[in-house]
Amino acid sequence: MNVGAVIDYMTPAAQDVQRKKFTIQIKKALEETGVQDGGRVGVDVPDPVMIDALRKEGVNIVPDGNRLMMEAREIKTKYELESHKTAASIVEACFETLREELKLGVKGHELVGSMYKTAYEEGADSVFGIALCSGRDTWPNYKGVASNSIIRPRDIVFVDIILTVNGYHTCYYRTFSVGSPQQETKDAYERIYNWLYDAVKAIKPGATTKDLAEKWPDETKIWGMESADEGAASNWGHGLGL
Known part of the structure; x- marks a missing residue:
């Protein structure tokens, strides 16, 4: 549970009460599993005040527990690789939707909406975000969020799709050209x-x-x-x- 996200919406007095409850629950669970006796507890999303409360109760907290998780991910299992392949295939379906609908006059946010629809229809667990920028909104004025800007001739359209399958994320980019690109664009690409x-x-x-x-x-x-x-x-x- 992201304790900080829960507590942030409470008044200061309620936050103190809730942190105390969390501390008691966590300490009890550690005692029941034997971790409390000399063991360490890693926290991947640290809440400084919560960490302080747990330490006052004698819990040995390691605030950078996420580092261990990242190290464990360096070597992928076959299941993880298949999940990544599935996630990538859904993104590619979204890119195909974009390719089919990308034309003069359409707006960036309309294209993003269509790609969201494809992502969920193809089985994505969640879509964290789809970044789309075109024309003047590309580098160095990259905004990362689609606007109501109209797609124009020879626009370069950049897309980044971030979605999840079985807990595994994508951050998959592609660049599209509206019509035949200019030679300068070809050279840069x-x-x-x-x-x-x-x-x-x-x-x-x-x-x-x-x-x-x-x-x-x-x-x-x-x-x-x-x-x-x-x-x-x-x-x-x-x-x-x-």
């Missing part, structure tokens, strides 16, 4: 495509994200940024289920 697949070719057992990132250009030289962090939101590189 080819350059980015080559960057991407240079990194893909470096993927092998034992490789790290550092090995992949080294295949990409230096942001400080190509875009004049002081550090890579400045362009992070526009220069992501990650696995399907970030």
Whole structure:
């Protein structure tokens, strides 16, 4: 349970009462399972006040428990891989819906609505969000949320679909062109495509994200940024289920 999310909607006095109840319940469960005797409890979404309350009751709290969960996910089971494949196939169905409906005059939020419909019809557990931007709303003015902007000739439409299947997420991007793209657009796309697949070719057992990132250009030289962090939101590189 996300304790913080529950407590945030209460008055301060009610928060104190509820935290005390949670603390008693948690401590009792730990005692019943034997964890309280020298064991540690990892918290993946820490609530600082709740952690303090548990520590006062003698509970050995590890506030960065999510780190252990992330390490466990580094090696995927066959079930996890199948869940990722299913999730990816649903996203691809959404992209097909977009391809069929992408035309002059349609609005971005209308396209997003159609993709939401496809996602749930194809079996997604939940859709965290669908980012769509086109024309002037693309980089460097990326908004991440579809607007009522009308699709125009030769617009570049960027889409990122985040949905869940069996608890496994996607963060799956694709770029579309409304009509034949200009040569300048083709050149830019080819350059980015080559960057991407240079990194893909470096993927092998034992490789790290550092090995992949080294295949990409230096942001400080190509875009004049002081550090890579400045362009992070526009220069992501990650696995399907970030």
